[in-house]
Amino acid sequence: MxxxxxxxxxxxxxxxxxxxxxxxxxxxxxxxxxxxxxxxxxxxxxxxxxxxxxxxxxxxxxxxxxxxxxxxxxxxxxxxxxxxxxxxxxxxxxxxxxxxxxxxxxxxxxxxxxxxxxxRKIESPPLFNVLLETRSAIEWFTMFGIYPFIPKHKVTKNKPVLLMPPYLGNDLSTTFVRNYLKSVGFETYKWDLGVNMINSKSLPKLIEKLDEIYEKHQEKVSLVGWSGGGIFAKIIANRHPDKVEQLITIGSPVWGVENMKTPVIRSLEFLRGKKLRERNAKFIKELEEIPKVPITCIYTKTDGLLPWKHCMEAETLRKDIKNIEVFGSHCGMGANASVLLTVANTLNTNITGKKPKGITSKIESLFFPKFWEKKGAEKFTNLFFN
CATH class of the missing domain: 1.10.3680 (TerB-like)
Incomplete structure (x- = not known):
């Protein structure tokens, strides 16, 4: 402050x-x-x-x-x-x-x-963070054992959620997130477009899918995008706020992409054969706009692929914009218990206006950096006493 x-x-x-x-x-x-x-x-x-x-x-x-x-x-x-x-x-x-x-x-x-x-002076992730990305293999492997023990706060049933995978990922990448959201009561939808190459040609098909889900449920749809999937989710939220309940991004570059320093951009430009700024000027401009829907950006400061500051939205603009830090790698965010909890709890809180309560919710806070930033022993006593 x-x-x-x-x-x-x-x-x-x-x-x-x-x-x-x-x-x-x-x-x-x-x-x-x-x-x-x-x-x-x-x-x-x-x-x-x-x-x-x-x-x-x-x-x-x-x-x-x-x-x-x-x-x-x-x-x-x-x-x-x-x-x-x-x-x-x-x-x-x-x-x-x-x-x-x-x-x-x-x-x-x-x-x-x-x-x-x-x-423009945001630096590329340090080499140490890049090397730490190797732990993502451990995160995905251990999730099979951890998953059954992740707390499940039941929510209002059948609220629609459309999930979008990361760059070079597909619907398999969002398996754990989708399954967890289903287990607590949401109705989830895949993006069904194969591998995400962050190509603007995918937007019309995604918008068609949004329309279909909206018509089926007769209510707004929540969008969840991981990494490159969050780019699509934000642009769709900007274009169709009347059909979008809320936007949640997971390790997604939501601003400053044109000048972002990262190996991901260089690989994307190599595969495309053109500079990103030359090929997608309109796409990038739309990404800079801030949707008029509740926004939650999940990020990790040990991200080895993207500069974490690009993964945070302007939290001071409105009270319904939140940035939440988690521990973990970029590539492992799809198999991160803290991410699963944050996505589910945020979706439900923004829909119902009620936050999860009880000792379980307090214990969950132990797994987030925000808890450990608090000073003194009070942070532990507050787990059991108000």
Missing amino acids: ENNKTLYTSFTKLALKVAMSKGMTLKKAKETVIQKFELHPFEKMIISLIDERKLIEKDVNTLLDECISVCEDFGPDRDYVTLIIVLKRISEINATKTGTNEVAKLTLKTFTVKVDEIN
Whole structure:
């Protein structure tokens, strides 16, 4: 939270000053900025920052430089897109006779360019992570013994879920995820398109399948995509939010693919014979958009194939966007107990609005990095006491 406070203190100063450049009074500027942060997870903190009168003492250029400097210090982060969207919303407001639209436009353009430069600096997975991918063989082998013991929280029956496999994978890749979802009460559907080559020609067929499932159930369909399958799932969610209940990606690059540094992209370009950016410009542009449905991105920081930061969506944009870290390899995510639990629990929570409760759910938290990030012995006592 301290890092967020530093960034949002700097950005709030800038946003206020930009709003005032349009001829708004301080009071009106505060109201406008608060409104543009509506539904933001840090909305209360932002309101408290706006109440500090010292926020507006400097000019726009100085505040812009300071905010960019803070972003540079924190390094690449998808959440910067939230700040760009807020600036864009402010820039779209018409200026009064005493104000101007040019300051807001120039500020938005400069901030967007600088953030793009910062986000291009995400490095390829380190060699250590690449070598760790060999453990995926162990993860798949041991899953046959672990699977019967994974807790099963029963859900509302027959809710439809369409699953999409990873790059170079097929429906066999999602076997454990599909079987687990079936066992807790979901009705799952394969993608039935053979090996996933991340070819945009697969999209029309997937959309047809979505329509069929939607018509059969007469309700929205949840989409689950692993790695390259998550790319398709996100684009479909962007195109058809009226038919998509929610989106869950598993180790999927959901933004910044054009400049992503990874052996996967190079192999894809080798098989295609063309640069990815030359072949799929529209495809990549659509991937940058954020669907207007609940989103959950599952990722691992020890991913050896994809830079994990590309696998996280802008969690600060809305309260229904979540990023969940798990332990494991990229290639083993289809046979990862934490992934299975996260997918099932998230699907049900977003549909019913209720989270799993009880001692079993608390014990499950032991298998996630978020639990071990907590300090002190309280994290263990909280397993048994509220």
